Amino acid sequence: MKLIVLLLCVVFAASQSGVPCGVSVVQPITKRLVGGQVAIPGSWPWMVLVTDSLGYIYGSGSIIDQHVILTSAHIFHRVFENSLHRWRIYAGEHNISTVDPHEKAYYVRGVEKHPGFNITSLENDIALIITVDPIAWNDATRPVCLPDAMHGFQVGENCYLAGWGSTKYTGNDETLNQLMMPKLDDNICASHWNDYLPVTEICAGYENQQKDFCVDDVGGPLVCKKSDGAWYVEGIASSGGDCSQTSDSPGVFEDVTQYKDWILNAMRGSGYPYQY
Template sequence: MHLLLLLPALLLPPRTEAGEIIGGKEARPHSRPYMAYLQIQTPVGLSSCGGFLVREDFVLTAAHCQGRSITVKLGAHNVKKQERTQQNIRVRRAIRHPAYNPQNNQNDIMLLQLERRAKKNRAVQTLGLPRSRGRLSPGTQCMVAGWGRVGLNRKTEKLQEAQLRVQRDQECSRRFRIYKSQTQICVGNSRERKSVFRGDSGGPLVCNGVGQGIVSYGSNDGTPPAVFTRVSSFMPWIRRTMRRFKQSD
């Protein structure tokens, strides 16, 4: 089975260009105020990823969403419009997990320290993180959200969302040899045409109001399940890193 890092559509050749949440629907505007849209400058041009606000000056995303420079757009619904709710903040410091391995996509998690604190309001809020290392039970219903295409030939600039269920680890270990249950979550029923796909990287898996996962990788044709970084496994590193850098002004 070919692996696909769920990278931005702009980095892909036209015949594979897609970035949709498959089988999703448009989210109610600003109903997911923790969502962040990342505009990334890379050596080959501009790209984009998802992320989520976890402190007024920190966004959590996937480590493979790295670049020369990153600007975070908060409070957005339509990322191609200049909405009054939007806050555009440059990233001061991108901190990848020290054990991130791009070869097998292990420890695919990154904290982005913003140059200034976001102003919290109805369109911009933080998302809570796990308080324990307890595992999600198979069948748990969660939500994912992201921006991108809704089909190979249909674009959307508006936030899309979908409900996905946590699967047994065996569903992913059978499909992906590199799957590691200690630090990853298997999400999406293989019998349903609903999944994250290219361009959704870095976005959150939200279960019972808590950010439990980060979109990491999936199969080359976009069929579920997909693999998410397990946030609870990295809470000591997240807390330690955010403590190390003082709150921005």
């Protein structure tokens, strides 16, 4: 009886927004490769590209609701309400030089930055983008799950970051690439940056392997697959990103578990409460 009730609850939760969170129709490549590689189209369906009206890339984000994108606050630190019409959010994107089958552009209605965001220290580097129109669900466009206390990020866990940032000649800059990034101990990032904040930040990536995210990847989600089979956004690419051939440092991500309450409150305040 308990199992039946649980299954009914899961089906009901998914039906509220049409699709379950963290489940991709096209399965991503998750072999234990330490190098970056081109992602399979549609395998990271929550990824969005953030640009201006001229097509200049400012970063990435992840879909958590049909009207809400999770991203980095410092992408928008000089954006004013009267300039929001100049921004575009591309969902269903894969190759930025072509129009993909499920690609669609969305306008920005508002940006909710964390009230404690500091552009100098990049403390509380998290924001929500609210779209004008609802994002259409399809096989290439779906939401990612938000983590909770039961879905914590463990040292040694292999997670993934996807984005359209420069590959520094190691891959195709025009397509969505992915990189496996293991969670590292906070002490490693603290040894590279004296302003690392272990309470609200995550250390992930590599030392001395020239593998990291680039500036255009900022705001993108660090996602981990949990035992329930769904993908959860554990981190937001924030600082430390250095994709040059001399990079010897891991990346720094905002720890989404530490901002869950703020995200939920901000979503409710925007009129789009979290569905999962």
